[in-house]
Amino acid sequence: MNAKSSANAAALPSSRLEALKAAVVALTLGFGLVWLAGFAYPESVHDAAHDTRHALSFPCH
Amino acid sequence: MTTGLIAGLVAGLAVAALQHFTTTPLILAAEVFEAAQHAHDSADAGAALSGLSRTAATSAATIAVSIGYALILLAAMLLSGDAIAPRRAALWGACAFAATGLATSLGLAPQLPGMAETELAARQIWWLATALSTGAGLFALLRLDSTAAKIAGVALIALPHFFAPQPATPESTAPAELAARFAAASLAVQAISWALAGALAGLVWRLQSRQQELS
Numbered sequence: 001m002n003a004k005s006s007a008n009a010a011a012l013p014s015s016r017l018e019a020l021k022a023a024v025v026a027l028t029l030g031f032g033l034v035w036l037a038g039f040a041y042p043e044s045v046h047d048a049a050h051d052t053r054h055a056l057s058f059p060c061h
Numbered sequence: 062m063t064t065g066l067i068a069g070l071v072a073g074l075a076v077a078a079l080q081h082f083t084t085t086p087l088i089l090a091a092e093v094f095e096a097a098q099h100a101h102d103s104a105d106a107g108a109a110l111s112g113l114s115r116t117a118a119t120s121a122a123t124i125a126v127s128i129g130y131a132l133i134l135l136a137a138m139l140l141s142g143d144a145i146a147p148r149r150a151a152l153w154g155a156c157a158f159a160a161t162g163l164a165t166s167l168g169l170a171p172q173l174p175g176m177a178e179t180e181l182a183a184r185q186i187w188w189l190a191t192a193l194s195t196g197a198g199l200f201a202l203l204r205l206d207s208t209a210a211k212i213a214g215v216a217l218i219a220l221p222h223f224f225a226p227q228p229a230t231p232e233s234t235a236p237a238e239l240a241a242r243f244a245a246a247s248l249a250v251q252a253i254s255w256a257l258a259g260a261l262a263g264l265v266w267r268l269q270s271r272q273q274e275l276s
Contacts, residue, residue, distance in 0.1 A: 051119040054174065055085070059181060
């Protein structure tokens with residue numbers, strides 16, 4: 001498995017690998033931010049983001 | 062990463078201004094009805110902040126969501142190996158709006174404060190599942206060539222709606238006209254925030270790559 005995945009990694013051009021790494025970081029950060037503003041439970045977060053949650057039709061209350 | 066931050070910040074500011082004049086006045090109006098109905102309702106969460114601090118908090122949250130949208134769109138384009146340019150990025154944004162806005166609003170219409178609601182966690186799970194499933198379905202339909210992928214795409218888009226949450230018994234304190242205006246405004250604001258996040262992310266990406274080529 002290890003040998004196979006490293007062979008795959010070697011087969012990818014390094015620029016593509018860089019792009020994939022950046023994509024994974026961006027995706028994680030992006031979902032994190034949307035989660036925090038749109039879904040997180042703590043009351044202070046909910047109160048601050050309340051109008052945004054309603055306006056962007058995230059489920060609220 | 063900086064691309065997403067800059068694009069999200071600018072898009073977020075624009076959308077926050079838009080919200081201030083479209084959806085927020087409707088929310089405030091609905092809260093007046095809600096407060097009139099339940100004279101001592103402690104669960105009136107929206108009223109925890111008021112005035113300028115409320116506008117600031119709402120804008121901050123909107124900017125956070127916009128940066129998140131821009132980063133998600135950039136990631137999706139990088140993962141699919143797309144060239145990142147404003148027009149293409151705006152189209153990705155449009156598809157993302159179809160997934161998180163149009164598809165989810167079929168089962169969970171945008172709500173004003175004071176409208177009847179069911180349990181939150183179940184609605185959040187259905188919302189997320191529907192958005193992801195519709196997004197994957199659209200990708201299969203638009204980007205994959207095989208017939209099997211297209212059938213799977215249609216199935217992914219249709220499937221969540223067989224499991225849509227049961228609507229609560231209507232007992233809204235807000236007038237129906239207000240709610241209808243809010244639903245329409247909410248969808249429009251959401252469409253604009255996705256399209257702006259995408260278009261600006263594409264634009265900033267292009268400017269940054271030009272700068273790198275020059276240096």
